Amino acid sequence: xxxxxxxxxxxxxxxxxxxxxxxxxxxxxxxxxxxxxxxxxxxxxxxxxxxxxxxxxxxxxxxxxxxxxxxxxxxxxxxxxxxxxxxxxxxxxxxxxxxxxxxxxxxxxxxxxxxxxxxxxxxxxxxxxxxxxxxxxxxxxxxxxxxxxxxxxxxxxxxxxxxxxxxxxxxxxxxxxxxxxxxxxxxxxxxxxxxxxxxxxxxxxxxxxxxxxxxxxxxxxxxxxxxxxxxxxxxxxxxxxxxxxxxxxxxxxxxxxxxxxxxxxxxxxxxxxxxxxxxxxxxxxxxxxxxxxxxxxxxxxxxxxxxxxxxxxxxxxxxxxxxxxxxxxxxxx
Amino acid sequence: xxxxxxxxxxxxxxxxxxxxxxxxxxxxxxxxxxxxxxxxxxxxxxxxxxxxx
Numbered sequence: 451x452x453x454x455x456x457x458x459x460x461x462x463x464x465x466x467x468x469x470x471x472x473x474x475x476x477x478x479x480x481x482x483x484x485x486x487x488x489x490x491x492x493x494x495x496x497x498x499x500x501x502x503x504x505x506x507x508x509x510x511x512x513x514x515x516x517x518x519x520x521x522x523x524x525x526x527x528x529x530x531x532x533x534x535x536x537x538x539x540x541x542x543x544x545x546x547x548x549x550x551x552x553x554x555x556x557x558x559x560x561x562x563x564x565x566x567x568x569x570x571x572x573x574x575x576x577x578x579x580x581x582x583x584x585x586x587x588x589x590x591x592x593x594x595x596x597x598x599x600x601x602x603x604x605x606x607x608x609x610x611x612x613x614x615x616x617x618x619x620x621x622x623x624x625x626x627x628x629x630x631x632x633x634x635x636x637x638x639x640x641x642x643x644x645x646x647x648x649x650x651x652x653x654x655x656x657x658x659x660x661x662x663x664x665x666x667x668x669x670x671x672x673x674x675x676x677x678x679x680x681x682x683x684x685x686x687x688x689x690x691x692x693x694x695x696x697x698x699x700x701x702x703x704x705x706x707x708x709x710x711x712x713x714x715x716x717x718x719x720x721x722x723x724x725x726x727x728x729x730x731x732x733x734x735x736x737x738x739x740x741x742x743x744x745x746x747x748x749x750x751x752x753x754x755x756x757x758x759x760x761x762x763x764x765x766x767x768x769x770x771x772x773x774x775x776x777x778x779x780x781x782x783x
Numbered sequence: 784x785x786x787x788x789x790x791x792x793x794x795x796x797x798x799x800x801x802x803x804x805x806x807x808x809x810x811x812x813x814x815x816x817x818x819x820x821x822x823x824x825x826x827x828x829x830x831x832x833x834x835x836x
Binding site: 478479482485486489490493496497500501504505506507511514515518519521522525526529532533536711 | 789790791792793796797799800801803804807808810811812814815818819822825826
């Protein structure tokens with residue numbers, strides 16, 4: 451018994467840490483829960499092992515020992531509940547997503563008459579798979595202005611990604627296509643440049659929704675380019691432009707002297723962004739200037755196929771409004 | 784920075800668990816040491832009684 455007691459070094463109450471920022475959040479939560487279970491089980495089994503080596507333990511003494519064991523199990527359960535609750539909180543709809551859904555819903559409500567008159571267009575829905583193997587259904591709406599005339603040379607294009615199982619909105623891409631002047635090309639002559647900017651917002655983080663939504667976005671912009679190629683004379687070039695806001699923020703924070711986990715987190719975020727939207731990243735962007743990257747989306751016309759703009763079906767329009775309304779209801783709960 | 788905040792929250796939960804578990808581990812160890820010492824003392828007293836007899 452003495453030996454058993456002496457081999458166990460009396461622990462000093464001290465918090466253990468590891469490099470948490472390199473782990474994905476859900477992975478970290480799962481790892482932490484396993485660690486909690488393992489460590490609690492180890493303390494209990496260690497105690498039971500020592501107790502077995504002590505002779506003539508009475509029932510009362512055993513009960514006293516079990517009281518401590520109960521406390522350990524209680525702590526383990528309480529910790530697991532805390533982890534579960536933190537999981538629920540983190541699954542909450544992000545505020546920027548809800549705000550975007552609200553703004554879009556208001557905009558669609560105000561545009562209903564215009565949609566009925568045929569000034570809001572839509573493309574065929576696209577099914578995309580996320581990196582986690584889940585399907586998303588991507589609907590689109592596009593309009594120029596209420597009266598059908600391009601008063602400010604801006605075309606609004608919104609993509610609404612929903613979960614095909616429950617119809618809930620999981621992602622939004624809000625984009626503008628603007629005329630960006632003429633450039634002279636030796637082969638093609640003058641080219642009308644169209645610049646595409648915008649933002650993407652997702653309901654859940656870490657589900658791979660944004661890249662899947664952007665895959666659909668590329669397909670729809672290709673259809674826009676096809677339409678221009680089919681309908682208008684002259685050359686058009688559609689440039690999808692993205693700004694590396696992460697790098698901007700990272701450089702700013704470095705200048706401010708930020709260091710430690712916060713800086714590491716920004717650097718990891720930056721690497722993730724680069725892998726998707728940066729040079730030689732997944733989406734094939736090229737660096738334009740310090741913080742801007744551009745990808746030209748070429749038309750891909752199929753012979754005999756029409757790329758006319760399709761007026762949105764009002765049933766679909768209302769369905770999108772209802773789905774956006776659900777985002778607001780959920781967030782206010 | 785949301786991810787970092789979430790990660791920190793989990794780390795804080797774990798740190799608090801680890802701290803409390805160490806206290807309970809010490810409590811368990813103290814109990815077992817005292818119990819063992821008491822048994823040893825009883826054993827010695829029993830032995831003394833036996834010798835006297």
